[in-house]
Amino acid sequence: MKFSNLPLKDAEGTILAHSQTIDGKHYRKGQVLKTIDIDNIAKAGIEKIVVAKLESNDVSENDAARRIGIAVSGNNTRIGLSNTGRVNVFATTNGLINFDPKIINKINEIDEGITIATLNLHERVSIDQIVATIKIIPFSVTEIKVHKTETLASKNTSLVEVNSFQNCKIALLQTELPGLQKKVIEKTSSVIGSKIIDLGSVISQDLICKHESDSIAECLKNVSERDIDLILVVGASATTDRRDVIPSGIISGGGKIEHFGMPVDPGNLLVIGRLKNIPLLALPGSARSPKKGGNDIILERILANLPVGKKQIRSMGIGGLLKENPARPLPRAEAAPQSQKKEAMPVISKVAGIILAAGQSRRMGSRNKLLIEIEGKTMIRHAVDIMVNAGASPIIVVTGHESKEVRDELKDINAIFAHNPKYADGLSTSLNTGLDSVPSNCAAAIISLGDMPRLKSNHLIKLIDTFRADPGREICVPTWKGKRGNPVLWTRKYFGELKQISGDIGAKYHIEENSDSVYEVEMSDNGILIDIDSPEGLEQLNES
Numbered sequence: 001m002k003f004s005n006l007p008l009k010d011a012e013g014t015i016l017a018h019s020q021t022i023d024g025k026h027y028r029k030g031q032v033l034k035t036i037d038i039d040n041i042a043k044a045g046i047e048k049i050v051v052a053k054l055e056s057n058d059v060s061e062n063d064a065a066r067r068i069g070i071a072v073s074g075n076n077t078r079i080g081l082s083n084t085g086r087v088n089v090f091a092t093t094n095g096l097i098n099f100d101p102k103i104i105n106k107i108n109e110i111d112e113g114i115t116i117a118t119l120n121l122h123e124r125v126s127i128d129q130i131v132a133t134i135k136i137i138p139f140s141v142t143e144i145k146v147h148k149t150e151t152l153a154s155k156n157t158s159l160v161e162v163n164s165f166q167n168c169k170i171a172l173l174q175t176e177l178p179g180l181q182k183k184v185i186e187k188t189s190s191v192i193g194s195k196i197i198d199l200g201s202v203i204s205q206d207l208i209c210k211h212e213s214d215s216i217a218e219c220l221k222n223v224s225e226r227d228i229d230l231i232l233v234v235g236a237s238a239t240t241d242r243r244d245v246i247p248s249g250i251i252s253g254g255g256k257i258e259h260f261g262m263p264v265d266p267g268n269l270l271v272i273g274r275l276k277n278i279p280l281l282a283l284p285g286s287a288r289s290p291k292k293g294g295n296d297i298i299l300e301r302i303l304a305n306l307p308v309g310k311k312q313i314r315s316m317g318i319g320g321l322l323k324e325n326p327a328r329p330l331p332r333a334e335a336a337p338q339s340q341k342k343e344a345m346p347v348i349s350k351v352a353g354i355i356l357a358a359g360q361s362r363r364m365g366s367r368n369k370l371l372i373e374i375e376g377k378t379m380i381r382h383a384v385d386i387m388v389n390a391g392a393s394p395i396i397v398v399t400g401h402e403s404k405e406v407r408d409e410l411k412d413i414n415a416i417f418a419h420n421p422k423y424a425d426g427l428s429t430s431l432n433t434g435l436d437s438v439p440s441n442c443a444a445a446i447i448s449l450g451d452m453p454r455l456k457s458n459h460l461i462k463l464i465d466t467f468r469a470d471p472g473r474e475i476c477v478p479t480w481k482g483k484r485g486n487p488v489l490w491t492r493k494y495f496g497e498l499k500q501i502s503g504d505i506g507a508k509y510h511i512e513e514n515s516d517s518v519y520e521v522e523m524s525d526n527g528i529l530i531d532i533d534s535p536e537g538l539e540q541l542n543e544s
Helices: 035-043 061-072 101-110 143-154 182-198 213-224 245-252 294-303 310-314 379-390 403-409 427-436 457-469 492-498 508-513 535-543
Strands: 002-007 020-022 025-027 048-053 058-060 077-079 086-091 095-098 114-118 130-136 140-142 161-164 169-176 202-210 230-234 255-260 271-275 278-283 347-357 395-399 416-419 442-449 475-480 488-491 518-522
Touching: 025 035, 058 061, 058 143, 061 077, 061 086, 061 114, 061 130, 061 140, 061 143, 101 114, 101 143, 114 143, 140 143, 169 182, 169 213, 182 202, 182 230, 202 213, 213 230, 213 245, 213 271, 230 294, 245 255, 245 271, 245 278, 255 310, 278 294, 347 379, 347 427, 347 457, 379 395, 379 403, 379 442, 379 457, 395 403, 395 427, 403 416, 416 427, 427 442, 427 492, 442 457, 442 492, 457 475, 457 488, 457 518, 488 492, 492 508
Parallel strands: 169 202, 169 230, 230 278, 347 395, 347 442, 395 416, 475 518
Antiparallel strands: 002 048, 020 025, 058 140, 077 086, 086 130, 095 161, 114 130, 255 271, 271 278, 442 488, 475 488
């Protein structure tokens, strides 16, 4: 690959080296320059431009990323579309990510321009979650390096894969001692039952017996005769030795102890055994808590058909400190996505719609432009209706100036009205208010202006469908003939960054700063470019 400052007449088919905006049109870094691009740039008076040109042995960034993505992705995964040299690998099932760390490291050693990043080994993932990303850093890499990467990845028939959780029938046996309250037994059944359901299985037997070896042995013998895939035992008293009550009961019932204890806290006092061919876990007292413990790690691996032997357990000490302490403000158990309640989990397909309707319309004079009718409908009503028709949910209307009048206009709409008391301080305050109102189970939000009467629901649908087709498209920007417009779809990942904006400005700067994550969506008309700020603009619109 060669970089050159070429005359425009020689630049067709080359790669633009730097992002820039010329005569109101944005040209992104890495864009292949076409005839129409050359003509438009020339009209702006530019004669030379810095470009990159591929050589005969080069593979373009997108082709290289796609080929490596195909080679790397394995069972229960899929790859997204290549864009700006990046391809994401997505899970197609709920389970645990699995890969060979040595091969991943070797791939990253092949060339500094070829990178692959994954989640932690055996981390829990859900459908459509990104589990790995391949990024080609320069505009191209050589065919030799791409082929070497493909060959290395193919040595593992499924390098990056997801082990899906199996649908298992599970028996839960609790022991009781005098004085143990009934509500403790009930809570334990509820907590463990919820975790099991979350993993795609079910507790088909919920049993209670005395905390005595003989009683445990008799109960286990009965369980072993039933159609059960896994046995869980929770004792009224913790197991502190291989010769304690529960291990003795397991052995007396015809089972065996395979391992006792694990270097994970909470969860040290875990017993792993087997009854006939049925795996058995005697869980520590921490299993009664909804917070994540060592027992959850082992349970996930068993249900994902991953090996759980002495070697695997003894390797869990690094990262095994799960217990809260003052030095960890956000405990691992609370930070892990799988520990959140289901209703708080972001849903990939759920996209909120934010409509900014708080401005004072100063350039319009004394009239609130959002309440002006165009073709029989106020602008704010039009903005909300197309958002509803596009399927965004929930609809969040940010109010400020003449808040009551705007709400009255939308009184029959099922929307969240978020009032911005600081609307006079600029657009950024309304953006902040709107983002604060997005429910935690939304994966993204479309941020729209209230004064775009030529915007159509089809524009919004195209943005939403583009994101849903590949959640790796983190910022979806509409364009018309190469010019970027509004609204823009942002994934939740960027909400915190957007809330740092101040003053009367929007998010254009942050689009430029995150250009690698921007996916341009070409529209069929210029409705995404038209907003009404002045009487002159309104007059032109009415005449068109």
